[in-house]
Amino acid sequence: MYEDRWPQFDELFEHAQSLGATEQAVFLTNECGEDHGLRKMLESLLGVSLEEQDRIQSTIDDAIVAMSSAMPDSTVTLDSGLAARTLSPMATLYGRYQVVEVIGEGGMGQAFKAYDPFFKKMVAIKIIKSGDEHKPETRQRFQQEMKLLAEVRGHPNIVRILNVSDPSENTPPYMVMEFVEGASLKKVMDSAQFGLFEALRYATGVATALEAIHSHGIIHRDIKPSNVIITDTGGVKLLDFGIGRFMDPNLNLFSTILGSPGTPGWMEPERNSGSLGDARSDIYVFGILLQKMLDVGIAQGDADQTVQNAALAIAEICTRRDPEHRYEHIRDVNRLLNDLLRQKGEPLNPSLGVTATQLSSVAGRWTGWLRRPTPKRDLPNRFHFELYVVEHGNQSVSGVVLYTGWRGLKAVSSGADVNTFGPGGDPSPEGSSIQWNATFKTHVHHGNSSGGEQPEVAEEYFWKATVEIRHGRPVMQVTITRRSEESRIFLKGDLALRYPQN
Amino acid sequence: MHVMPTEPPVTKLLNQWCEGDEGALAEVIPYIEKELSRQARARLRKNRRDHTLQPTALINEMWLRLIPTPPKSLQSKAHFGGIAAKAMRNVLVDYERSRNAEKRGGGQANLQLDEARDGTPPRGRSVVDIDEAITALAKVDARKAEAVTLFYFGGMEQLEIAQFLGLSVATVKRDLEMGKAWLGHYLNPRR
Numbered sequence A: 001m002y003e004d005r006w007p008q009f010d011e012l013f014e015h016a017q018s019l020g021a022t023e024q025a026v027f028l029t030n031e032c033g034e035d036h037g038l039r040k041m042l043e044s045l046l047g048v049s050l051e052e053q054d055r056i057q058s059t060i061d062d063a064i065v066a067m068s069s070a071m072p073d074s075t076v077t078l079d080s081g082l083a084a085r086t087l088s089p090m091a092t093l094y095g096r097y098q099v100v101e102v103i104g105e106g107g108m109g110q111a112f113k114a115y116d117p118f119f120k121k122m123v124a125i126k127i128i129k130s131g132d133e134h135k136p137e138t139r140q141r142f143q144q145e146m147k148l149l150a151e152v153r154g155h156p157n158i159v160r161i162l163n164v165s166d167p168s169e170n171t172p173p174y175m176v177m178e179f180v181e182g183a184s185l186k187k188v189m190d191s192a193q194f195g196l197f198e199a200l201r202y203a204t205g206v207a208t209a210l211e212a213i214h215s216h217g218i219i220h221r222d223i224k225p226s227n228v229i230i231t232d233t234g235g236v237k238l239l240d241f242g243i244g245r246f247m248d249p250n251l252n253l254f255s256t257i258l259g260s261p262g263t264p265g266w267m268e269p270e271r272n273s274g275s276l277g278d279a280r281s282d283i284y285v286f287g288i289l290l291q292k293m294l295d296v297g298i299a300q301g302d303a304d305q306t307v308q309n310a311a312l313a314i315a316e317i318c319t320r321r322d323p324e325h326r327y328e329h330i331r332d333v334n335r336l337l338n339d340l341l342r343q344k345g346e347p348l349n350p351s352l353g354v355t356a357t358q359l360s361s362v363a364g365r366w367t368g369w370l371r372r373p374t375p376k377r378d379l380p381n382r383f384h385f386e387l388y389v390v391e392h393g394n395q396s397v398s399g400v401v402l403y404t405g406w407r408g409l410k411a412v413s414s415g416a417d418v419n420t421f422g423p424g425g426d427p428s429p430e431g432s433s434i435q436w437n438a439t440f441k442t443h444v445h446h447g448n449s450s451g452g453e454q455p456e457v458a459e460e461y462f463w464k465a466t467v468e469i470r471h472g473r474p475v476m477q478v479t480i481t482r483r484s485e486e487s488r489i490f491l492k493g494d495l496a497l498r499y500p501q502n
Numbered sequence B: 001m002h003v004m005p006t007e008p009p010v011t012k013l014l015n016q017w018c019e020g021d022e023g024a025l026a027e028v029i030p031y032i033e034k035e036l037s038r039q040a041r042a043r044l045r046k047n048r049r050d051h052t053l054q055p056t057a058l059i060n061e062m063w064l065r066l067i068p069t070p071p072k073s074l075q076s077k078a079h080f081g082g083i084a085a086k087a088m089r090n091v092l093v094d095y096e097r098s099r100n101a102e103k104r105g106g107g108q109a110n111l112q113l114d115e116a117r118d119g120t121p122p123r124g125r126s127v128v129d130i131d132e133a134i135t136a137l138a139k140v141d142a143r144k145a146e147a148v149t150l151f152y153f154g155g156m157e158q159l160e161i162a163q164f165l166g167l168s169v170a171t172v173k174r175d176l177e178m179g180k181a182w183l184g185h186y187l188n189p190r191r
Helices: A003-017 A021-032 A036-046 A050-070 A136-151 A185-191 A196-215 A279-299 A305-318 A330-341 B008-018 B022-046 B056-066 B077-105 B127-140 B142-152 B158-165 B169-187
Strands: A097-105 A109-116 A121-128 A161-164 A174-178 A182-184 A228-231 A236-238 A364-371 A382-391 A396-407 A410-423 A433-444 A457-470 A473-482 A485-499
Touching: A003 A021, A003 A036, A003 B127, A003 B169, A021 A036, A036 B169, A050 B077, A050 B127, A050 B142, A050 B169, A097 A121, A121 A136, A136 A161, A136 A174, A182 A185, A185 A228, A185 A279, A196 A228, A196 A236, A196 A279, A196 A305, A196 A330, A279 A305, A279 A330, A305 A330, A305 A382, A364 A473, A382 A485, B077 B127, B077 B142, B077 B158, B127 B142, B127 B169, B142 B158, B142 B169, B158 B169
Parallel strands: none
Antiparallel strands: A097 A109, A109 A121, A121 A174, A161 A174, A182 A228, A228 A236, A364 A382, A364 A485, A382 A396, A396 A410, A433 A457, A457 A473, A473 A485
């Protein structure tokens, strides 16, 4: 329609429009001349009646009416149950919170982002999934989550609960929590853009949260990346306590054993056999999480080998099939990870302690066999030690000790321990050796597959070590005595420095 | 004159929302609801239909389109009204298309018969057609297309449209005259 001559067309119409009938005809004859097409077009447009124009309006109005009649009224009435799709941003919940948008559906609930005009803050509101709000078990679980969150309220690594529904009221229960700005750990891991030390940092954040939870006698039971948020300021927060429960020393809780919910790929092996689980179940799943994060972090490439290996060793121990062989307390795991973190991401100085005459540090990876001075029958007589020593700025060191006792070719006991070694002893006057002493406790785990009732023995071991250069290589001479038998040397031998090499 | 007096706090909040402040959005929601409601309700009233009808669903759908992508900037509440008008157009078109898709599944034709002057069934009986017509107009004259959108879907008066588009009222008047005629012709072309 005269697109190429639009401005003129426009002007012609505009002028013609303002004329009376006869004048219009004259005008058109003058302007259009021989161009019958143009005249026709103008006449068509001029001939569009007001009725036709109004008809357009009424069509639209009819459509609005049709839509308003067909779709149910979407005001929020909680008593009749909520459908997230119709929860509109216009809704004000509980007379206070202004809904902004739906943020997700979890195991048993829906979550909304809302604004609290009273504190002028964003909040997350969780309610039971519509349709489920009448099932007693759902209600119970929901209230359980509320209690758990209230129990650990205020912890920096756990989402903060701000307000809850009044349990005496008959309305569907709800929880109001702080809204955490950030990305889920799942997303962060998928983007695969963090290094080993970030991985450790995130892991310690989760471990700290778990430590707090366990210390309140709660196990979480649903640890996975989508339940962890990395905040915009780099913090770590645990969300969603949906299936956590209080540990009952009598192990006779109401909570279902069969069909105990969880997330595929994120459950400890013993759950299949109906175990209600304890803190070690959380440790297992934490280990998986740690493993996956380490995979991402290590793939970045520039991580320190010693720290890598130590971290992987920790993850391996967390994820052992037999709960008895795992770390017993998440706080131990947390301490270990923190020790590794304090290395601050600087690769161990390869020149540390490894000159011909000067020794300044014991940091690194040491391996070797330590033996009983007098062999005993029926017991392992040599233990393979792998010692990852990490140095700290204040001249103390800590590390992971992995040990395995062998009878023949079979490992009969193994474990790993958290250790903080005291300040290094005095370097000898010539600087040719370092002596240091350490005390650490460990639980002895007997690795018999019969799973018999070997009693656990808590033991304290005293290490005395001298690091020196022998034949140009650093060697750590170790003697270990036990508190239970202080006068006798339990194990002795040499460990060699594997890394850093000189 | 249907011009809403510009209340500075609301404009400020709207702009904060455009900059990504969701708290501002939440605070301004009640004002926006009034504005959207006014437009929608005006239609229902005009139609002298059932006064108990609530355009809530319509407004919700409009809102759901607006929330994820706030407009780049807003100068005034009238400005917001304009954006709302476009949102309403999208909502109604989508709604009708989805209803048509359902109907087609049942084998029903989309045409509605009317007395045609020359035998061809006139278009203009469906929002989808109107949308098509406006889109066609936009290719030739985007300003007029906007004006008619604001007029028909936003229920805006000439002065409001002028404010939104930054034009004089006289220009808007002319744009509407031509635009409406153009649409009418497109939807029901004479031989």
